[in-house]
Amino acid sequence: MTDQTAKKRENKVLRRNEYYAIQDVFDGLYAKSKQGAIFTDLMSLITSPQNIALAYRRIKRNKGSRTPGTNMGTIEQIAERGNDILVDYVQRRLANYKPHPVRRVMIPKDNGKERPLGIPTIEDRLIQQCILQVMEPICEAKFHKHSYGFRPNRNTHHAISRFRFLAFTVKLEYVVDIDIKGFFDNVDHSKLLKQIWSLGIHDKNLLCVISKLLKAPIQGEGVPSKGTPQGGILSPLLSNIVLNELDWWISNQWETFPSKFPYRWDGDRCAALKKTKLKEMYLVRYADDFKIFCRNKKDAKRVKIAVEKWLMERLHLETSPEKSKITNLCRHYSEFLGLKIKLEERPKQNVIISHMSDKAKKKVTDKLRKALWDARGNEDKARNLNMKIRGMHNYYCVATRVSKDFWEIYFHLLKTLKHITRSHGKIGPPLSEFQKRRYGNYHGRRYLIGTVVIDPIYAVTFTIPYGFKQEICNYTEEGRQLIHKRLTHLEVIFRYLAEHPLQHESIELNDNRISRVSAQRGKCAITKKQLTVYDMRVHKIYPNGGDGYRNIDIVSRDAYELIHTKDIARAKELIEKLLSEGLWNENALKKTNNYRILVGNTIIE
DNA sequence: GATGTGACGAC
RNA sequence: CUUGUCGUCACAUC
Numbered sequence: 312m313t314d315q316t317a318k319k320r321e322n323k324v325l326r327r328n329e330y331y332a333i334q335d336v337f338d339g340l341y342a343k344s345k346q347g348a349i350f351t352d353l354m355s356l357i358t359s360p361q362n363i364a365l366a367y368r369r370i371k372r373n374k375g376s377r378t379p380g381t382n383m384g385t386i387e388q389i390a391e392r393g394n395d396i397l398v399d400y401v402q403r404r405l406a407n408y409k410p411h412p413v414r415r416v417m418i419p420k421d422n423g424k425e426r427p428l429g430i431p432t433i434e435d436r437l438i439q440q441c442i443l444q445v446m447e448p449i450c451e452a453k454f455h456k457h458s459y460g461f462r463p464n465r466n467t468h469h470a471i472s473r474f475r476f477l478a479f480t481v482k483l484e485y486v487v488d489i490d491i492k493g494f495f496d497n498v499d500h501s502k503l504l505k506q507i508w509s510l511g512i513h514d515k516n517l518l519c520v521i522s523k524l525l526k527a528p529i530q531g532e533g534v535p536s537k538g539t540p541q542g543g544i545l546s547p548l549l550s551n552i553v554l555n556e557l558d559w560w561i562s563n564q565w566e567t568f569p570s571k572f573p574y575r576w577d578g579d580r581c582a583a584l585k586k587t588k589l590k591e592m593y594l595v596r597y598a599d600d601f602k603i604f605c606r607n608k609k610d611a612k613r614v615k616i617a618v619e620k621w622l623m624e625r626l627h628l629e630t631s632p633e634k635s636k637i638t639n640l641c642r643h644y645s646e647f648l649g650l651k652i653k654l655e656e657r658p659k660q661n662v663i664i665s666h667m668s669d670k671a672k673k674k675v676t677d678k679l680r681k682a683l684w685d686a687r688g689n690e691d692k693a694r695n696l697n698m699k700i701r702g703m704h705n706y707y708c709v710a711t712r713v714s715k716d717f718w719e720i721y722f723h724l725l726k727t728l729k730h731i732t733r734s735h736g737k738i739g740p741p742l743s744e745f746q747k748r749r750y751g752n753y754h755g756r757r758y759l760i761g762t763v764v765i766d767p768i769y770a771v772t773f774t775i776p777y778g779f780k781q782e783i784c785n786y787t788e789e790g791r792q793l794i795h796k797r798l799t800h801l802e803v804i805f806r807y808l809a810e811h812p813l814q815h816e817s818i819e820l821n822d823n824r825i826s827r828v829s830a831q832r833g834k835c836a837i838t839k840k841q842l843t844v845y846d847m848r849v850h851k852i853y854p855n856g857g858d859g860y861r862n863i864d865i866v867s868r869d870a871y872e873l874i875h876t877k878d879i880a881r882a883k884e885l886i887e888k889l890l891s892e893g894l895w896n897e898n899a900l901k902k903t904n905n906y907r908i909l910v911g912n913t914i915i916e
Numbered sequence: 917g918a919t920g921t922g923a924c925g926a927c
Numbered sequence: 928c929u930u931g932u933c934g935u936c937a938c939a940u941c
Contacts, residue, residue, distance in 0.1 A: 372919085372920080373930090373931080374929095374930090374931095413930095414930090416928085416929060416930070417929090418929050418930080419929090428929070428930050428931085429930080430929090430930050430931090431930090436930090436931090443932095459926095459933090460926080460927060460932085460933075461927080461931090461932050461933060462932085462933070463932090463933070463934095464933080464934080465933070465934075466925090466926080466933060466934035466935075467925070467926045467927085467933090467934075468926095468934080468935090469934090470926090495927095540930090540931095541930070541931075542929090542930035542931055543930085543931070544930090544931060544932080545931095546930095546931070546932080547927090547931065547932040547933080548932080550927095550932095597926070597927065598926080598927045598932090599927075600926090600927065648925090648926055648927085649925075649926065671925095695922085695923075697923095698922075698923040698924070698936085698937070699923070699924065700924095701923080701924075701936065701937080702923055702924020702925065702935080702936070703924065703925075704924090705924065705925075705935060705936060706924065706925040706926080706934095706935080707925085843917080844917065845917075
């Protein structure tokens with residue numbers, strides 16, 4: 312029992328360390344890529360034990376990890392092999408990579424057609440995950456900020472927020488829609504490899520592996536000449552690499568047009584640009600679904616033709632003329648990510664009107680009717696139904712007129728609702744705590760299945776979609792801080808520290824660590840910054856001075872490195888960074904130097 | 917904060 | 928018999 316828990320804890324600490332070690336490597340890739348570095352040896356990183364271990368853990372938690380590919384392998388069989396054997400296996404496979412064939416599965420799309428999936432074997436999915444982990448930080452640094460699909464920390468609501476911004480705030484009425492015919496199935500392989508190259512990935516071995524991966528034979532169909540397998544782990548990233556070029560091409564026409572003069576503010580730059588022949592255009596893209604915003608119809612027409620031509624010539628992608636169109640937002644709705652959005656003219660300022668798209672509304676109605684029917688007389692399924700309703704509310708609440716849409720849906724479902732539930736009128740049994748919090752001001756009729764109160768279908772309130780904070784990023788310390796809800800509240804930190812003792816240190820040090828954090832009120836001894844548990848390091852004042860309370864200080868990650876680094880250039884870099892964050896002053900320098908002497912380093916500055 | 921179930925949405 | 932990425936939510940565990 313105690314043995315087991317001890318082992319568990321050991322594992323956890325091991326995993327944490329392993330994760331942090333490799334996270335620093337990914338951070339480094341991101342930073343270097345931002346500076347325009349060229350990467351020639353990524354394969355050694357891809358096949359490193361830490362990377363493979365991380366890939367294994369990531370892939371294990373996927374729902375599909377238990378569904379087999381063309382060989383019957385599932386995650387369990389991989390798990391049995393143990394890490395060392397796994398590492399060895401991946402390294403050997405990649406030395407002369409020959410992907411297994413992918414399994415063909417057809418899944419129905421909502422419009423009745425079928426979408427082909429290509430499911431690689433579990434081993435190949437693992438290898439793709441290894442590659443993804445290394446390529447992603449490099450690519451993320453180069454991607455355009457207004458591409459939102461398949462990217463870490465970004466979602467549809469961010470894209471919708473951008474749409475609102477362009478239509479409402481920038482006041483652009485014309486929207487160009489271009490539909491790429493079967494985008495995923497038509498990606499040009501050699502073009503894609505060139506695009507990867509131009510992102511700074513010059514590792515010939517890696518490019519070779521990717522090329523082979525794209526040409527993995529499809530069961531029953533042979534070797535594909537184009538397209539990236541839908542179902543492959545790497546595919547979403549590859550699709551973004553392809554269309555990233557489009558993002559920047561459009562963006563460089565106006566938004567990020569490389570001008571010779573450093574304009575003092577954006578207004579100046581815009582005014583100057585308006586005098587040129589350039590057309591004003593902005594892009595918002597979610598995977599292969601993108602909109603280009605223009606000021607007037609003439610521009611829109613020209614942009615549409617230009618982009619279609621560019622896609623054909625440059626990326627060898629066909630567009631479908633029936634689905635591509637120009638919309639005047641003041642006259643018609645434009646559909647985007649399940650919503651339809653338009654502008655309504657008002658004397659002072661136009662307002663944004665958004666609804667669920669007709670397709671989405673129908674889909675939601677059908678799904679709920681089915682779930683409702685399914686749930687009759689079964690409380691568990693009724694709770695399940697509530698989750699469905701919540702999920703849908705959660706997504707569509709960013710449409711300004713959602714409540715109207717859901718009222719219609721409710722109206723359509725009324726008959727079913729009455730048929731399968733007991734209605735307790737407006738009083739009924741109390742709402743659950745969650746429902747009270749969420750639908751507090753709902754005073755309508757209540758419907759019950761058994762004792763479960765069904766979430767009020769039309770009680771949705773519009774929630775403004777927030778834009779993406781561009782500083783948020785997985786590959787910088789600052790970016791991660793913004794993701795984590797600040798874990799600075801002291802009680803939470805204490806609990807965490809108690810539960811996660813430092814593995815290689817004594818009990819005494821672990822106890823004193825907690826006391827020290829308390830004494831410093833969770834702040835760094837050098838920079839005085841509020842620390843999160845991930846930013847926290849224990850510094851021993853005298854390296855051989857023991858684990859006593861007076862010999863340790865709590866410092867931030869950066870400060871810790873600053874004390875211990877022998878590399879003066881790196882130290883300067885860190886100081887620069889702290890300076891820019893307003894965390895550096897005379898005192899901090901003095902203190903750092905005191906510490907540096909004690910650990911046997913030279914004084915800085 | 918990290919794991920793990922379950923659900924929802926976009927593509 | 929349905930993959931993948933991303934995001935959100937609830938619950939549980941630490």
